[in-house]
Amino acid sequence: MTATFKTHPSDRRASARSRKERLARLEATRLYVCTNARVDRGDLAKFLDSAFAGGVGIIQLRDKGMEAAAELVQLRTLAEAASRYDALFxxxxxxxIAALVGADVFHVGQGDLGTADARALLGSEVLIGRSTHTREQIRAANEDDGLDYFCVGPVWETPTKPGRAAVGLELVEYAASVARKPWFAIGGIAxxxxxxxxxxxxxxxxxVVRAVTEAADPAAAAEELVAALPGG
Known part of the structure; x- marks a missing residue:
């Protein structure tokens, strides 16, 4: 007997976005938020609606301790929210997991999959970003045609990245002087x-992470941040 597999509705919606549409949304994004699945609070769906309503352009689910099956469930909630707000997840x-949920964006660190390997698994439509912590890594990201954006940090030490030293504002200034693609400062920003x-x-x-995820009113916190950024 041949097995029949059904695609989850949120996967179809997410996968329907073209690379061109995703790139346009990335270009317009000023605020990108990382959150865990908020299992302890049980309010992920409410938080996502509030953050997107406040002007967040991209939300990443980053929950290192979560098993794959549970992560897929939470990511489908995120995919549905992003679709409602014409945002990216x-x-x-x-x-x-990115392939299974039809992710708009796939983000990796320096020790994770290389761009070519990620593209081999995900194809050309998904946007790929990478974290950078040194001038050499920024230059490599800048020259990697397979990367769509990069992040620079942590600018200040942060409990979300324990043990990683702050890179300081000097590296942000360097990125601003050489970047040829969208990039984000990250780490302790509020x-x-x-x-x-x-x-x-x-x-x-x-x-940002805590500046929005720990706010009493995530929408208001996001609005304040966006308003202080170019085009906000």
């Missing part, structure tokens, strides 16, 4: 002085 590290500092260093896009 990102998968961290796992190309197999509204106020720190956001102003990365803006002054040349960053036009930022990734």
């Amino acid at each position: 990102s998968v961290n590290d796992r190309a197999d 509204a106020g002085e720190r956001l102003a500092a990365v803006r002054e260093a040349g960053a036009e896009r930022v990734v």
